Amino acid sequence: MYLALLVIFLQCSEICTQERVFTFNAVHIKVQPSVKVKNGAPMSIICHADISKSTDFNLQHNITVFKDEKLVFMSVSGKGDARYEVPMARSSHTGDYRCVVEANGKKRYSDSLHVWVTGMTKPILIAEKKEVFEGEVVKLRCELPEEVPPLHFIFRKMKMNSKPKEKLTYELQRNFSVIEFPIEEGDNILQFDCLGKRNVKFEFETSEPSNRTLITVKEPFIKPTLRIKPSSNITEGKEIQFECSTVVAKMRDIEIMLLRNKTILSSVRDQTTLKYSAVATLEDSGEYLCKVEEGKASKIATRNVVVTELFPKPVLTASMNKLDENKELTLSCSIKDFQNASFSILRRNSNGGILLRNSRNFTTRAKVNDTGLYICKAEVNRIVKESKPVMIQVYAPVSMPNISVFSGLPEVVLGKPLKLTCCLKMGTPPITFTFYKGNKAKKEIVTNNTCAVFLDEDIKQNDKGQYKCGARNHHSSGMKTSKILNITVIVPIRNISLGSVPYGEVEDGGETAFLCSVKEGSWPILFRIFRKTDRDVLLFERSEHADRVMWQKKEMSRQDTGTYYCIASNRANVSAKSHPITINVILASWQKGVITAFVLIPIAGVVILAVWWFWCKKKNAKGPSMEMSRSALATNSTSEKLSRQHDGDYYSGSGYIEDGENHMKSTDENKGPDLESAEVEYTEVEVSTLDPHRAPVQKGTETVYSEIRKANNENTRAS
Numbered sequence: 229m230y231l232a233l234l235v236i237f238l239q240c241s242e243i244c245t246q247e248r249v250f251t252f253n254a255v256h257i258k259v260q261p262s263v264k265v266k267n268g269a270p271m272s273i274i275c276h277a278d279i280s281k282s283t284d285f286n287l288q289h290n291i292t293v294f295k296d297e298k299l300v301f302m303s304v305s306g307k308g309d310a311r312y313e314v315p316m317a318r319s320s321h322t323g324d325y326r327c328v329v330e331a332n333g334k335k336r337y338s339d340s341l342h343v344w345v346t347g348m349t350k351p352i353l354i355a356e357k358k359e360v361f362e363g364e365v366v367k368l369r370c371e372l373p374e375e376v377p378p379l380h381f382i383f384r385k386m387k388m389n390s391k392p393k394e395k396l397t398y399e400l401q402r403n404f405s406v407i408e409f410p411i412e413e414g415d416n417i418l419q420f421d422c423l424g425k426r427n428v429k430f431e432f433e434t435s436e437p438s439n440r441t442l443i444t445v446k447e448p449f450i451k452p453t454l455r456i457k458p459s460s461n462i463t464e465g466k467e468i469q470f471e472c473s474t475v476v477a478k479m480r481d482i483e484i485m486l487l488r489n490k491t492i493l494s495s496v497r498d499q500t501t502l503k504y505s506a507v508a509t510l511e512d513s514g515e516y517l518c519k520v521e522e523g524k525a526s527k528i529a530t531r532n533v534v535v536t537e538l539f540p541k542p543v544l545t546a547s548m549n550k551l552d553e554n555k556e557l558t559l560s561c562s563i564k565d566f567q568n569a570s571f572s573i574l575r576r577n578s579n580g581g582i583l584l585r586n587s588r589n590f591t592t593r594a595k596v597n598d599t600g601l602y603i604c605k606a607e608v609n610r611i612v613k614e615s616k617p618v619m620i621q622v623y624a625p626v627s628m629p630n631i632s633v634f635s636g637l638p639e640v641v642l643g644k645p646l647k648l649t650c651c652l653k654m655g656t657p658p659i660t661f662t663f664y665k666g667n668k669a670k671k672e673i674v675t676n677n678t679c680a681v682f683l684d685e686d687i688k689q690n691d692k693g694q695y696k697c698g699a700r701n702h703h704s705s706g707m708k709t710s711k712i713l714n715i716t717v718i719v720p721i722r723n724i725s726l727g728s729v730p731y732g733e734v735e736d737g738g739e740t741a742f743l744c745s746v747k748e749g750s751w752p753i754l755f756r757i758f759r760k761t762d763r764d765v766l767l768f769e770r771s772e773h774a775d776r777v778m779w780q781k782k783e784m785s786r787q788d789t790g791t792y793y794c795i796a797s798n799r800a801n802v803s804a805k806s807h808p809i810t811i812n813v814i815l816a817s818w819q820k821g822v823i824t825a826f827v828l829i830p831i832a833g834v835v836i837l838a839v840w841w842f843w844c845k846k847k848n849a850k851g852p853s854m855e856m857s858r859s860a861l862a863t864n865s866t867s868e869k870l871s872r873q874h875d876g877d878y879y880s881g882s883g884y885i886e887d888g889e890n891h892m893k894s895t896d897e898n899k900g901p902d903l904e905s906a907e908v909e910y911t912e913v914e915v916s917t918l919d920p921h922r923a924p925v926q927k928g929t930e931t932v933y934s935e936i937r938k939a940n941n942e943n944t945r946a947s
Contacts, residue, residue: 249282252336257293257327259343265317267347273301273312275327275338290330296323317345320376322428344428348435349374351381353422355441360411361448361477363525370422370438371404380425380432381405387418411445413527418443449476452484454518454529464538465609468508472518472529473501480522487517507610508535539566542606544573544615550702553624553656557594559584561604561615569606576601576617594622596656623703626655629710631697634681639716641800642689646715650697651679662698662707691717716750721804723747726757726794733812734784740811742768744794745776746804753798760791760808767792789813 259265260272275291291310293301301312308329314321322345327338349372356367370381378400385393397405409420419442424435452474462468470493476482484502485495494504506512513535519528540563547558561571573590574581581603584590592598601617633639634647650661661673661680673680682697693715700707729741744755755777757768768779781788791810797803815823 248285250287250331250334251280252329252334253278253280255327255329255336255338257325257338257341259325259341263341263343265321265343265345267319267345267349268316271314271317271321271343271345273314273325273327273343275310275312275329277308277329277331277336279308279331287331292328292330294326294328295321318374319345319348319426319428319433320374321345342429346433348372348424348426348433350436351422351424351438353420353438353441355420355443357443359444359446361446361525362411362413362415363448363523365408365410365524366418366420366443367406367408368420368422368441369404369406370424372424372435373403375403375424375426377401377403378426379403379405380427382423382425383407383409384421384423385409385418386420387415410524413525415445418445447477448522448525449474449482449520449527451527452518452520452529454516454531456516456531456533460531461534461536462508463536464509465611466508467505468512468533468535469503469505470516470518471501471503472520474520474527476500476522483521485519485521487519488512489514509611510535510537538611539563539569539606539608539613541613542569542571542604542615544602544604544618546602546618546620549619550621550623551594552703552705553594553596553622555594555622557592557598557620557622559590559602559604559618561588561606563606566608569608571604571606573602573604576603594620596622596624598622599656621656621702623656623701624654625703625705626659626699626701626708627653628708629661629697629699631695631710631713633713633715638713639718639799640687640693641718641720641802642687643720644687645683645685646687648682648684648695648697648713649679650682650699650710652699653678655699656701656703659699659701664696664698666692666694687717689717689719691715693717718750718798718800719748720800720802721746721749721753721796721798724794724796724804724806726792726806726809728792728809728811732810733814736786736813736815737783740781740784740788742779742781742792742794743776744779744796744806746796747775749775749796749804750798750800751775753796755794755796757792757794759788760793784811784813786813 254277256276256278258274258276260274261269265271273293275293277289277291279287281287286306288304288306289308289310291303291305292299293310293312301310303310310327322343324340324342326340329336329338352371352373354369354371356369360366368383370383372379372381378398379402381397381399381404383395383397383405385395395407395409397407399405411418419440421440422438425432427433452472455471455473457469457471458466470486472484472486474482474484479498479500481498482500483495483497484499486493486502486504494502496502502518513533515530515532517528517530519526542561542563545560545562548555551557559573561573563569570586571588572586573584575584576582577600584602599620599622601619603617604615606613606615629650629652631648631650634649640646648663650663652659655678657676657678658674659676659678659680661675661682663670663673663680663682665684670684671682673682680697684695695713695715696710698707698709724744724746727743727745729743730738734740742757744757746753751773752771753773753775754771755769756766757779758764759767767781770777770779789812791808793808794806795803
């Protein structure tokens with residue numbers, strides 16, 4: 229029974245599970261009344277989930293609304309719809325909206341929907357003060373309530389009959405901005421307002437203007453007054469007076485200044501009047517400016533003054549502007565069409581001037597140190613005028629110039645420039661130097677020094693090298709010329725070679741002559757001959773007034789074998805190196821003969837001994853072989869005899885051997901006692917039956933011992 233109930237329960241659970249199947253078809257989002265909502269109007273964000281179910285059952289939904297990926301609304305209900313209500317839409321509600329629906333572990337997202345709340349909140353402008361003085365600043369604060377940064381602010385300053393002045397600010401993190409506006413001269417009644425701007429989808433939206441704020445401007449002082457006495461048109465020599473005044477509201481740091489052509493002539497502080505007077509001169513003509521300042525406020529008044537010339541500037545004339553030393557110099561000062569003046573002549577220096585004479589004329593015997601600027605002054609009615617300066621140049625004659633080589637020695641290396649100097653002991657600059665090469669002028673140099681430098685870069689091998697220089701200045705004595713300087717052109721060493729006699733090979737103890745020569749090069753030439761080793765060895769060194777040198781080495785040895793080269797140099801300080809040559813020291817003829825004698829004679833003796841030994845050996849080998857032949861013949865004859873006697877009987881080889889031995893012994897006995905001590909050799913000999921018809925079918929090898937006595941070396945040589 230319980231088992232049946234369990235089965236029924238499981239089947240019911242499976243049926244219930246099958247009945248609660250659902251799926252999301254889509255999730256939709258929309259806004260009412262439209263995606264563009266006017267600022268302040270109500271707005272609804274509606275999220276709807278389209279769901280398919282297997283049966284009609286209650287399904288709980290979690291619906292979430294996001295704005296710019298930030299959570300703004302959440303709802304849990306059994307319906308597939310949710311509504312996010314905004315009673316008054318503001319620009320801060322502008323953005324991208326999206327909703328998410330989640331149920332039983334399943335989640336679905338809607339598409340993104342952009343909502344734009346058009347229009348901005350009206351900004352609010354607040355001024356720190358309602359009344360200000362000129363030179364002060366107005367502090368303003370503009371706020372956009374309920375707006376979200378970043379925001380742009382525009383402040384406007386407006387006054388009657390003028391174009392508004394604007395200031396722009398940008399706030400990244402605040403919905404308000406604060407600035408200061410300076411109050412300038414002439415500002416009296418001002419109005420200020422502000423606007424707000426924001427960027428939506430690359431488009432700017434501007435708010436309506438804020439409330440207008442009225443600012444009253446007070447003057448700290450009135451515009452100054454500039455008075456001139458006796459008048460603005462005056463003649464030189466008369467006194468002119470200036471008076472600058474103003475009226476202040478409150479005396480605090482007031483400053484009054486009088487300027488002419490931007491140059492301050494006089495100033496006072498914490499006073500309402502400035503007075504200034506001077507003797508009028510022609511230079512006093514121009515625009516005068518009275519300026520009053522307090523803090524940042526300032527006001528000005530201007531007047532033009534014209535000063536009429538009482539007399540023109542004097543003119544200084546000289547009898548000569550350039551003259552020789554000890555010549556007479558006369559200076560004269562004059563004023564055109566005017567005689568009643570006091571004159572003075574001065575020589576100008578760094579401190580102003582040195583008075584020479586209070587007179588119209590001045591005469592002196594000129595010296596070199598009288599060179600300089602001269603002026604004259606004329607005075608009438610306390611008006612002093614100065615002439616234009618006149619330059620006087622007094623010249624001392626040039627001395628005879630001296631020409632020399634800059635390096636010191638009167639020589640130059642071919643291919644390098646020649647640097648010459650021409651100097652004077654005396655002479656007033658500027659001096660003109662002329663350099664000559666031969667009889668041709670090469671260059672002219674004007675300098676304020678008593679020396680000049682000339683560079684000749686066109687040096688040739690066949691140049692005669694005759695140089696001179698001339699010098700002159702504005703002295704009447706004219707040009708003076710130096711003595712002729714002879715320059716030696718040094719040709720560097722070129723094309724060096726080394727040879728030897730004999731060349732390549734030389735006998736030990738023989739002489740070798742080395743010849744080192746050059747094709748080009750100025751004398752004297754330093755020749756050096758080296759032999760290459762681990763450290764090159766200097767063998768020969770000599771300075772010659774020639775293009776070649778010969779060195780003889782009288783006795784060459786095997787140690788002199790090696791590589792040789794030579795180096796040549798002259799005053800050009802450039803060394804030239806030859807190609808190397810190789811010298812091989814070989815044996816002399818007599819040395820070869822001695823070596824031949826010592827080597828070939830022993831070899832010949834050895835050969836002769838070998839031949840003799842071989843001949844002796846061959847001769848000794850022939851003796852025993854003849855004895856064995858004779859023994860064999862005797863044995864054969866004995867065998868024949870025995871065969872005949874026994875008529876076909878077979879005899880073993882032992883009898884033959886014994887007979888042979890007896891025979892050999894008898895033979896040896898006949899040789900005498902000298903051979904008794906000889907060595908005995910045994911030789912195995914193959915013996916065949918002499919008559920096959922008489923002997924049975926028997927063939928074999930029988931051993932025959934024969935004594936071969938070897939003679940000693942002395943007996944052998946005797947035989």
